[in-house]
Amino acid sequence: MKTINVTIVSAEKELYSGVASFFAATAVTGEIGVYPGHVPTLAQLKPGQVRLTLENGTEEVFWISGGILEIQPKSVIVLADCAERAxxxxxxxxxxxxxxxxxxxxxxxxxxxxxxxxxxxxxxxxxxxxxxxxxxx
Known part of the structure; x- marks a missing residue:
């Protein structure tokens, strides 16, 4: 199974750093779903959920107050204002x-x-x- 490296950080702490098979968040332009190999993208994120599907199929859910998303073919970085695990x-x-x-x-x-x-x-x-x-x- 292909994976993508994901890092989720807020101004206060790093919440997640690991691999996932799928990533989803809500940008100001709408929902963004990311699989490994996604085209490079920058987006502004709205307050809401960040969801990860891990290699074993379980889902991790985070809440962010907004922030910036950087997508590269092998990595995703979320820079959030505030963030917590759901x-x-x-x-x-x-x-x-x-x-x-x-x-x-x-x-x-x-x-x-x-x-x-x-x-x-x-x-x-x-x-x-x-x-x-x-x-x-």
Missing amino acids: KDLDAAAVAKAKAEAKATIESGKPELDVEKALIELTLAKSQLDAVNRLKNL
Whole structure:
């Protein structure tokens, strides 16, 4: 089975460095799937999941807040602003953050920073998606 080297790093730490048979993430232009031998590509990533299929067929799921993706025929590098393994995310805390952001937006208070609340809501939704994907594996 052909594999591709994958490295996922955030500003704080390296989350993954190893091989995979498939890589997937969401760029601002849409979903990107990468198999070994992919053409060189640079892309900006949206908040969401990064998924790896390992050589043994198991899937690893990560959450990123956004970042840059570099694809080469034999390697993939994700430079994320913030990133975590989906299994390390606290589903209850993420659900609470999502509810609070939604309530803030719906409050309509004049001093409300709508842009900040929308960003928080987007990040919380993307984290919940990663947690839920992990549960369905």
